[in-house]
Amino acid sequence: MGKKIVFCAGAPDPDLAYLKTISYDMLIGVDAGAKRLVDAGYVLDWAIGDFDSVEKPDSKESIVLPCEKDDTDLQYALMHVLSQENDDDIEEIIILGSLSGGRIDHLICNLWFVYQPRFQKWLTKYHLIEKGNTMRFYEPGEYTLTHDKTKKYLSFIGMTPLKALSLINAKYPLNKANYEYPVSLISNEFLTDTMTFSFEEGLMCVMQTADK
Amino acid sequence: MGKKIVFCAGAPDPDLAYLKTISYDMLIGVDAGAKRLVDAGYVLDWAIGDFDSVEKPDSKESIVLPCEKDDTDLQYALMHVLSQENDDDIEEIIILGSLSGGRIDHLICNLWFVYQPRFQKWLTKYHLIEKGNTMRFYEPGEYTLTHDKTKKYLSFIGMTPLKALSLINAKYPLNKANYEYPVSLISNEFLTDTMTFSFEEGLMCVMQTADK
Numbered sequence: 001m002g003k004k005i006v007f008c009a010g011a012p013d014p015d016l017a018y019l020k021t022i023s024y025d026m027l028i029g030v031d032a033g034a035k036r037l038v039d040a041g042y043v044l045d046w047a048i049g050d051f052d053s054v055e056k057p058d059s060k061e062s063i064v065l066p067c068e069k070d071d072t073d074l075q076y077a078l079m080h081v082l083s084q085e086n087d088d089d090i091e092e093i094i095i096l097g098s099l100s101g102g103r104i105d106h107l108i109c110n111l112w113f114v115y116q117p118r119f120q121k122w123l124t125k126y127h128l129i130e131k132g133n134t135m136r137f138y139e140p141g142e143y144t145l146t147h148d149k150t151k152k153y154l155s156f157i158g159m160t161p162l163k164a165l166s167l168i169n170a171k172y173p174l175n176k177a178n179y180e181y182p183v184s185l186i187s188n189e190f191l192t193d194t195m196t197f198s199f200e201e202g203l204m205c206v207m208q209t210a211d212k
Numbered sequence: 213m214g215k216k217i218v219f220c221a222g223a224p225d226p227d228l229a230y231l232k233t234i235s236y237d238m239l240i241g242v243d244a245g246a247k248r249l250v251d252a253g254y255v256l257d258w259a260i261g262d263f264d265s266v267e268k269p270d271s272k273e274s275i276v277l278p279c280e281k282d283d284t285d286l287q288y289a290l291m292h293v294l295s296q297e298n299d300d301d302i303e304e305i306i307i308l309g310s311l312s313g314g315r316i317d318h319l320i321c322n323l324w325f326v327y328q329p330r331f332q333k334w335l336t337k338y339h340l341i342e343k344g345n346t347m348r349f350y351e352p353g354e355y356t357l358t359h360d361k362t363k364k365y366l367s368f369i370g371m372t373p374l375k376a377l378s379l380i381n382a383k384y385p386l387n388k389a390n391y392e393y394p395v396s397l398i399s400n401e402f403l404t405d406t407m408t409f410s411f412e413e414g415l416m417c418v419m420q421t422a423d424k
Contacts, residue, residue: 105367
């Protein structure tokens with residue numbers, strides 16, 4: 001089993017309860033996310049951010065970034081920490097606190113980064129988690145998903161055009177459907193504990209979500 | 213001047229105060245958004261939705277959709293109402309209540325619809341508005357933007373690869389930059405009341421946003 005590395009970015013109300021359900025190898029607080037983790041009693045391996053709106057909390061190691069920079073604090077933290085690891089040793093990159101909050105441009109930015117060549121090599125390892133929302137990314141292939149019983153809905157989001165998308169054992173099945181444009185197929189559901197999907201070309205984001 | 217048509221979808225806390233700042237020709241409430249508008253004293257031209265979680269409010273005209281359908285309530289409402297208009301008569305399609313709330317798959321769906329061929333013909337007319345966030349879409353060309361003084365940040369989000377993106381009179385200018393992948397360039401700022409941007413290929417989303 002490889003390393004599970006957890007980042008907590010600065011969006012309000014990250015799902016810290018999730019941390020109690022898993023074991024992980026590194027915990028990185030990013031800007032306001034660092035303070036939220038420390039306030040909740042966690043010990044940080046790294047605190048990284050510009051800390052312009054919150055004080056930098058205690059951590060084993062830290063980096064204070066300039067306020068004006070090309071990358072977001074989260075992008076910098078991902079590159080800095082992941083680049084020090086052997087890619088084969090990384091099993092999962094869990095990102096909390098990246099998708100909720102007030103600024104929708106920030107949310108989009110925290111989703112779009114997977115397109116960047118420098119981040120894309122870890123594409124299948126990202127696991128973005130907010131309350132009621134989990135998100136993973138897939139390259140062409142065939143996959144079996146397990147139902148997170150706390151979330152009713154299963155959504156398939158084409159980040160690009162898609163070729164031959166099949167959904168098996170889902171409430172709304174598909175058989176080798178092609179989409180010439182990025183498509184958002186939401187509110188599907190598992191029929192049983194697991195379902196299978198496959199596609200031949202494109203980049204896919206899969207979410208399990210719950211109504212509030 | 214063409215028609216301004218306003219849709220209010222079902223995401224929580226739509227920015228109804230915005231309606232007091234503009235004049236518009238039609239007001240359409242979509243599912244929970246219909247009830248929110250009527251509760252706030254507005255008279256609806258249309259109420260459209262499956263109304264599975266809220267009661268259908270009074271309106272001049274209404275459509276009750278089945279709960280299980282391929283389109284979201286908002287997509288159905290857009291197609292139904294806009295298809296009855298002459299495209300040249302439509303000046304602006306204002307959409308409130310489509311981007312906030314708990315389910316991120318719904319948010320992405322309410323952004324992704326612009327990619328669909330049937331919706332893309334109105335691409336430059338959509339104006340998505342939430343508290344602290346406004347979003348418009350652009351085809352290749354040159355544009356001048358005016359600063360909404362209530363919002364500090366200006367973000368350029370490539371929905372596709374982009375060719376020759378220039379940002380003039382912005383805090384972080386660009387000169388004919390090319391991006392091979394969808395890129396999210398956020399937290400730029402106006403230097404004065406207006407700025408100019410241009411690009412030669414791709415599809416662009418521009419947001420003006422404010423911190424909460």
